[in-house]
Amino acid sequence: METTILLQDDILWSRIQSFSLDASDADFPFSKKLAKEEHWTLDFAQKAIQEYKKFVYLCCILPNGASPSETVDKVWHMHLIYTQNYWDEFCPNILKRKLHHHPSKGGFNEKTKHRDWFSDTLKSYHEVFKQEAPKDIWFEKGxxxxxxxxxxxxxxxxxxxxxxxxxxxxxxxxxxxxxxxxxxxxxxxxxxxxxxxxxxxxxxRGDEGNIIIKKKDDGSLGGSSNGSSSGFSSDGGSSSCSSDGGGSGCSSGCGGGCGGCGGGCGS
Structure with missing residues (x-):
């Protein structure tokens, strides 16, 4: 991935950043439920949500999409459970397109591609946000x-x-x-x-370094978002992602959780 030609969309990022996953009238909001389900502190859950938003933004602006960490993927899975928030508000009003999450075929070749894809995602993160991805969120703990x-x-x-x-x-x-x-x-x-x-x-020796990937190959979910006039496909592991609505689209997969899709989310 050529990080020197990254697309930027300040308006899109502003919408994503200002969007709250916590309903103002909820007694037990998204962040508290996430912390409880994953056995995280509330501060860590809120930090993970912010990194999830950055991942979604990268999905939209990078030509080849983005690949999430295990922690970011858990936030995505939880967000998908909040179907009304995700499908009726977040995707149409904030992203201006659909961002799907579905399984992929998996396999050794896709795991290898995923490792490269994830590495590219981290490089792009640094290019876009001008800082290194937080290790406690983006690096696996398996x-x-x-x-x-x-x-x-x-x-x-x-x-x-x-x-x-x-x-x-x-x-x-x-x-x-x-x-x-x-x-x-x-x-x-x-x-x-x-x-x-x-x-x-x-x-x-590294023989057990892909615990999360094995678990994903057994049937976990991946993400997808399908573009319009032009297409891109890349198989990266146990899950895939495509997005609908922008100037171009992609479908791609990854082994460590799920993938995102680039090509411009629209503004």
Whole structure:
């Protein structure tokens, strides 16, 4: 993607930026529901919403569209649930076109394209907004989560060690039982340690770096928005995006969540 020829639409950005996803008369507005559903703080949810708006803007102005992060995609999914706000207000009045979200075929080639597409999106973000994309919003946390899961699994090993030590103090009966059970437990602990070790090795070698992408390939949603007179298509992974209404359009997919569509949203 040539970031030196990015299209800009200040009027469109002004409309997107001023649009509120929180209804003024709602006791439990969008941002609070998002924070609750995703187990985020309210401040983080509101920050994610602002980044979602930037993503939508990039979808509209970039010739090849844009690819969201996992966090931004979650905001998009939540917005789609608010059908009246999304379809009756946001798309026709703010974007001046439809912005769909639908699944794609997925596959290894599309994952590779998605990684390139996402990288281009981050570069374009910097070009358009004159700042780096916030790491806590735009960079995936799947690896950290996976590491935490395996660390928790390794915590059971000290438990078995403690049981082994206590068994020596419980008399001959437990000692007899332990003589049968402990070899089995020892084998289990040994195998668990070997298994965990190789999982950690594969993790740091990058074999588990596409957790979100795998989940998306199993049927998650992607985005779409279809243009008018000219068309563009690009398959990037597990979801796709196209938009209706501007001077040109695209349909594209991505592996880490979903994609956007460029070609001019109209003003």
């Amino acid at each position: 690896k950290t989560g996976t590491r935490t899961i395996w660390l928790k699994r390794l915590r059971i090993i000290p438990l078995f060690v403690a049981l082994f030590m206590l068994s020596s103090c419980l008399g001959e009966v437990l000692g007899t039982l332990a003589s049968v059970a402990l070899p089995v437990i020892g084998i289990f602990v040994f195998l668990q340690g070997i298994f965990s070790f190789f999982r950690f090795i594969s993790f740091f």
